[in-house]
Amino acid sequence: MTDRLLHHLEEGPASAPPLLLGPSLGTSYALWDKVAPELSAAHRVVRWDLPGHGGSAAGLIGPGVTVGDLAGLVLALADALGIERFAYAGVSLGGAVGLHLAVHHPDRLSSLAVICSSAHFNGAGPWEERAARVRGGGLAELAQGADARWFTSGFTVPGLVRDHREADPEAYAACCDALAAFDLRDRLAEVSVPTLLVAGREDPATPPEHLREIADAVPDATLVELPGASHLAPAQRPEAVLTALRTHFGGAARRGMEVRREVLGDAHVDRAQARQTPFTARFQDFISRYAWGEIWTDPTLTRRERSMITLTALVAHGHYDELALHVRAARRNGLTPEEIGAVLLQTAVYCGVPAANSAFATAQRVLAEEE
Template identity: 30%
Template sequence: MSQQDDFDRGMKNRRAVLGDEWVDKSLNSATAFNAEFQAFFTRYAWHDIWGRPGLDHTTRRLLVLGMTMALARWEEFEVHCRGAVRHGVPLEKIKETLMQGAIYCGVPAANTAFKIAMGVLREEGLVPAPQSLAADARIAQHHTFSEPQLRVAVQGKGAPVMLAHALGLDHTMWDDLAARLATTNLVARYDQVGHGGSAVPPGPYTLDQMVDHAARIVREWGQGPVVWVGLSMGGMVGQGLAIRYPELVKGLVLANTTSQYPQEAQAGWSQRIETVNQQGMQGIVQMVVERYLSEEFRRTHPAFTQALRETLLRSDPAGYAACCHGLRDVNWTDRLREIRVPTLVLAGGKDVGTPPSMAKAIAERISGAVLHQFDGAAHLSVAEAPDEFEQQVRSLLARIG
């Protein structure tokens, strides 16, 4: 019966991180001169350090990439980069590690690291899709000069479309749809006040204030009137924009949203505000994820679900709670008949936060509004039914011409 020692335990970790091919090559090339050294770092590095319970292997892999990048140990960097890629470390996490290294290790080091990493991706058949930085393809990002400063991203060419995100998220919620629409339209999206890269002034915020911010962005952009595509909070802002600033809107997509909450739902919003103020985003994140995505989607798309969770946890609790005040008090119902632009109302059949009945109430009050339901989707219908969502938006754009 073989007896396992610290060398064997270290070797198990070493193979798990770097792969059998590299480790076998190293072991087979050992000599009487360096064999003790091989055994030494296998025990102490690969067992005593990589075997510690405090950090998972993905975190340790990323730390090693940053450290070898800082020290310009490029052979070690390449070995660990290849191991990370082959063992499923998300490319986004590797990219972010190298991006942060550009600040702390220097741009030349990051340049070399990205070059080596791209070589590894080519060898592994994982070359990322092209993303041109040409003037007509680049995503231009900036902040408004007026206060509060709001982060804006613009891409594409053509008739202007503005995308407005849901509570707790940011403009990256629209990455996929924005890229699709940018093939035919000039697309802008922004981080609403208290969210993402935008300012977080003291709250609470009213919905009228958020509508004023939207009007300011459209005016500063100088491309209006726009087709406004808003989901959830973005849809509430869109209703107010079309009512209070009709000259800035030529079409309206209101997805997974409401014009007014019943009294019992308003009480739920007050409880949510209290929870966030006391516990931060951790206190509500699970509830929000379960509302935003259907159970089936969460089960079949674990990576997306985890990314959503991480985005919500990064959201500023003060900004989130400040916006909740405005959403709790939304009350556009009696003014919806003032909206005179082509309007598309979208609902998720599994949406418990803003159920189809709320979408129907909006569509019934806007002259000529078209109502469409995504039967299998919950609150983030643009994520659960991206093709159908795009098709519906394009149907409105075609109506407007």
């Protein structure tokens, strides 16, 4: 039975919302190595290999296969894992699979991210030619040019190039057949799930205008363009792809980011995002998802009340840099300078006069700057 399923890797809690990740032609699920483990903190991540790639059997497909056939294999995998409805992200051919699912099986998708992909792949001719070349001479020659097609100059991921070289030629050629026949441009308006498009600005295979075409046709779609990224953005710009996917797939994180901006201001959040690194990305996601997406959105307390509590807690622990930030937030949340002063006076009783003295100095500076 397992040899009739796509080879796959599961990561994250089995009880978490499922997220399936699709690869690009010529790669394995290793394409997601720098993104999937982080996504698995909040999702049941399932990444899969194309037939004849990585660990998937080549015999799953044959000549003339379509993107719809590949989508059927993905649904069969989801069924075998007991997954009824799932979020989906895919790169290139994997992205085309996602678009097919969104058009033909919208009941199975909760949301979609299409990365460095297209609703068409520049007509059948080039793909028919490539398929014939691979069937006649294998993949060694084509793999030599993988870096130029996949990455910006000077960048490579040797493991992915090796996966390309070791893919089954017949299965690879069949996937070329699928790309040759794929064209969903006249069906894009039917996509009804929340959709994110991610383009690499330096992608020669599916340049940004291909993603823009989808974004213009799919209702309420979001487009993100990544500078310094070519065709395999999850391998070349994993931190940027991770941020985009977390924002798109994480309902709490998405709402949390909105609230965070409303309370703290765009300038502060933009600075925090600009300083984000792979090391801090998970912490930033935690803040947006938990603090701002769950706590600050709880309607039990008003934002004014939350500001008062936050000011008190920051004074109690001596976090005066954060206090300055939240004095500004308190003003956005409707507190007057007199009310902020009353809160700080209350802290003098319960947190101590020295703490309140420092707090008043910080607040006075912030309020004077605002005036």
